[in-house]
Amino acid sequence: MDDRPARAVQLGLEPHPEGGWYRQTWSSPxxxxxxxxxxxxxxxxxxxxxxxxxxSAWHRVRSDEIWLGHDGTVTVELGGSGPAPDETAAIRLRIRADEPQGRVPAGVWQRTLVSDADALVSCLVSPGFDFADFELA
Incomplete structure (x- = not known):
């Protein structure tokens, strides 16, 4: 039996190590x-x-990320670039219909919070994402 949310099934999404569900849709050649x-x-x-x-869990990657909102609202908390996330100084980006884009700089700790409704976003990473560049707190 498939325990994925209906939208994850519809889009062919798999569990992400940080939490949530994902699928890579494009990689530049x-x-x-x-x-x-x-x-x-x-x-x-x-x-x-x-x-x-x-x-999602606190994590960071070595590349810049551009977040693009599709449905719902997410808040991306940025916890600085120190050796561990600084939750007390977190900066919040809201990605929603009227503010559909946000940027997470390379090497900055981040986690994503969602409201009381499911949220679907796309994340563009440049240079391209590789799990070798991914670090969980």
Missing amino acids: VMVTLPDGRIRSTATLIYFLLPAGES
């Missing part, structure tokens, strides 16, 4: 060599679904 020698796609794009009342 253009590659870039980063200053440290790592090779990445220039950009990647995912769907990310957070069911009502859930949140």
